[in-house]
Structures are given as C-alpha cells and as structure tokens.
C-alpha cells in the first residue's frame with residue numbers, strides 16, 4: 001500500500017495571494033505580541049516579526065491592529081491611525097528586507113474589547129457583560145455599525161500607506177463581526193438580528209468596505225483575507241452549516257482573496273481554538289482579585305479542555321474546501337512537514353502556523369533544509385502557557401522565544 005501522502009503542491013512553492021506573490025504557502029498566524037505599550041510600533045514588535053520572516057515564512061501577520069480605540073481587546077494594542085503609520089512602515093520594510101510579505105490583522109473586538117483599559121466604550125450586538133473588564137459593552141446602534149464599517153475601510157487604507165501586502169479582517173472568535181453572526185449573542189430584532197442573512201450583514205459589510213477601499217486607494221494593490229470561525233464550539237453559538245453559508249456569501253461578494261478558517265470564542269470557549277493544556281492558574285495570575293478569583297473558580301468551565309492532535313481543524317475545514325472555490329488557509333495544529341503536505345494534498349492553498357513559529361521562529365528553514373524526510377519536529381508542546389503571556393510579553397515558555405534569540 002502506498003503510504004505516501006498524495007502531494008499535489010509543494011508547500012514551499014511560490015504562490016499568488018490575490019495581487020501579491022508569496023515565496024511559499026506558509027503564513028505566520030496572528031499571535032498578539034504584547035510589544036506595543038503605547039499602542040505604537042516598537043523595535044521589539046519589529047524583532048518579533050523579523051524572526052519568523054528570517055526563519056522562512058511566506059508572510060507574517062501583525063496581530064492585532066484594531067480599527068478604532070474601542071475595538072482593541074486591551075488598551076496597549078495598536079489602533080490604526082495616521083500616527084501609527086511611520087512605525088508600521090519601518091516594520092513592513094524590515095520584513096520585506098527578509099524576503100517575506102506582511103499582513104495586518106484588522107478588526108473590532110466588540111464584546112471582547114476591554115473598555116476599562118481602552119478607556120472607550122465596547123460595542124456588542126446587544127448590551128453585554130464582559131467579566132474580564134467587569135464592564136458592559138453597549139448595544140451597537142446603526143450609526144455605530146456604520147462607523148465601525150468605515151473604520152475598517154480607513155484601517156485598510158492606512159495599511160496600504162504603511163506598506164503592508166495584505167489585510168486580514170477578523171471575523172472570528174466572537175469579536176464584533178463574529179458576535180453578530182452568533183445566534184446566542186445576537187438577540188437583536190432589527191435588520192442586523194434574527195435570520196443568518198441579517199446576522200451576516202456586519203461581516204459582509206466590513207469585507208465589502210475593505211475591498212472597496214483597497215481597490216480605490218492608490219496604485220499599490222494588496223490582498224484581502226478574512227479570518228472566519230467555522231464554529232465557536234458553544235451550544236447555541238455559531239454552527240458550522242451557518243458559517244459555511246456565510247463563507248459562500250463572502251465568496252459570492254467577491255471581496256476576498258482567501259479565507260482563513262478558525263474556531264472558538266475568546267468570550268466563552270477559547271480552548272476550542274487551541275486544544276491541549278488549559279493554563280487556568282497562569283491566566284488568573286495576570287488579574288487582580290476579584291477577577292483572578294473568578295477565573296480560578298470558573299476556570300475549568302471557561303477553559304474547557306479539548307484533546308490536541310495535528311491539524312485538528314482540518315476535518316471541519318474540508319467541508320468548506322468541498323463547497324468553496326476561493327483559496328483557503330488552513331490553521332490549527334500545523335507543526336511539521338507531513339501535516340503541511342497533508343493540507344496541500346487536501347486542496348488547501350496555504351497553511352497558517354501560530355504556536356509552532358512562536359516557539360521556534362526558524363522552524364521553517366530547518367524543515368525546508370530537511371526537504372521531505374519530515375524528521376524535524378516542533379518543540380511546541382501545546383501547553384498553551386504562551387496564551388497568558390499576552391498580558392506581559394508574548395513568548396513561548398518552553399523555548400523562551402522570541403526573547404532567547406539574538407536580536
């Protein structure tokens with residue numbers, strides 16, 4: 001029996017992503033860096049992305065460039081404004097000099113936004129309590145939705161000005177657009193609630209606005225990607241069949257050059273995205289009482305554990321592959337050559353890697369040097385203790401990267 005995977009495409013071969021050519025099909029997934037204390041680019045942020053760029057990725061993704069101050073998950077994140085552009089331009093130049101492309105993840109965190117640290121109102125489809133900020137998000141008015149949509153277009157224009165090759169619109173993890181998609185969170189009775197068609201209006205509207213901005217702004221063309229939840233893993237939340245319909249509409253709308261498929265909820269069920277160990281104690285340690293007590297007490301419910309295996313989102317993503325024609329970026333538990341080959345053989349166009357490249361930014365160069373022998377294995381143990389480091393300085397607790405690496 002032939003046990004070799006049916007490889008159609010070499011993951012290290014050049015690929016078109018909309019108008020942009022990537023040197024290979026491997027994208028560093030957004031992993032919030034915690035290197036922007038003043039909501040502006042720092043040398044530390046540049047180094048964080050230079051390492052995987054030098055390490056061989058086709059494109060790295062800057063997480064998370066909010067479209068407005070109130071759209072940040074926390075007050076120390078970049079939000080897209082003219083003041084941020086010079087630093088972002090220095091960042092994109094550095095990454096280009098390493099031969100990689102660079103994408104900006106843009107979005108509005110909605111009910112996940114921490115209005116306390118943002119010092120700005122959070123928005124949600126309905127008034128919504130955020131237990132981490134201990135504040136209520138405001139029910140978004142029609143005018144708020146219009147403003148957020150325009151803020152996405154503005155963020156895309158600024159990304160072009162700063163030299164990015166792509167923008168990745170965040171439509172996942174129960175952030176604003178995703179919370180509108182969720183039948184559990186979105187209990188509105190107006191034209192943005194009720195039917196899936198209504199609940200998908202924010203997601204489709206922001207992608208259309210971004211596409212329009214990208215098409216009309218200057219001569220340099222960049223790619224538009226969306227990161228969409230397949231399911232949030234919550235009973236009554238976003239089910240896969242609804243998400244597939246949303247993806248089909250997004251494809252029909254023609255605004256996207258690729259779609260990246262994700263899962264889980266930063267509000268209710270984060271481990272559904274990560275799988276593996278649940279770092280409850282380490283997470284709680286970043287908060288003061290009573291929030292830390294709350295996390296410790298309800299931790300096992302909030303951080304419900306799921307077993308980890310390689311390419312754990314692939315089975316669900318294959319349902320999307322079967323129904324969509326647009327390029328798809330497979331994400332979730334991709335750490336070695338064999339899994340990348342499997343993804344290519346299953347018809348995915350790109351793979352995105354988060355934790356494995358956080359642990360070892362040079363992993364791809366080593367995998368490539370090994371060619372197809374597949375003997376290079378990731379040091380990521382999916383303990384997920386990198387997750388709570390987003391409150392200090394994001395790093396892998398196993399290898400110490402990126403801080404252990406020469407700057």
Ligand SMILES: Cc1cc2nc3c(=O)[nH]c(=O)nc-3n(C[C@H](O)[C@H](O)[C@H](O)COP(=O)(O)O)c2cc1C
Pocket residue numbers: 029030031032063064105170227262273274331332333334352353354355356386387390394
């Ligand atoms: C420390 C850390 C921070 C993350 N920050 C973001 C983020 O800002 N935006 C986002 O969409 N996903 C974020 N993610 C999720 C990753 O993009 C990715 O979806 C997830 O880690 C699964 O991929 P992996 O198995 O390759 O790690 C983060 C993940 C980690 C580990």
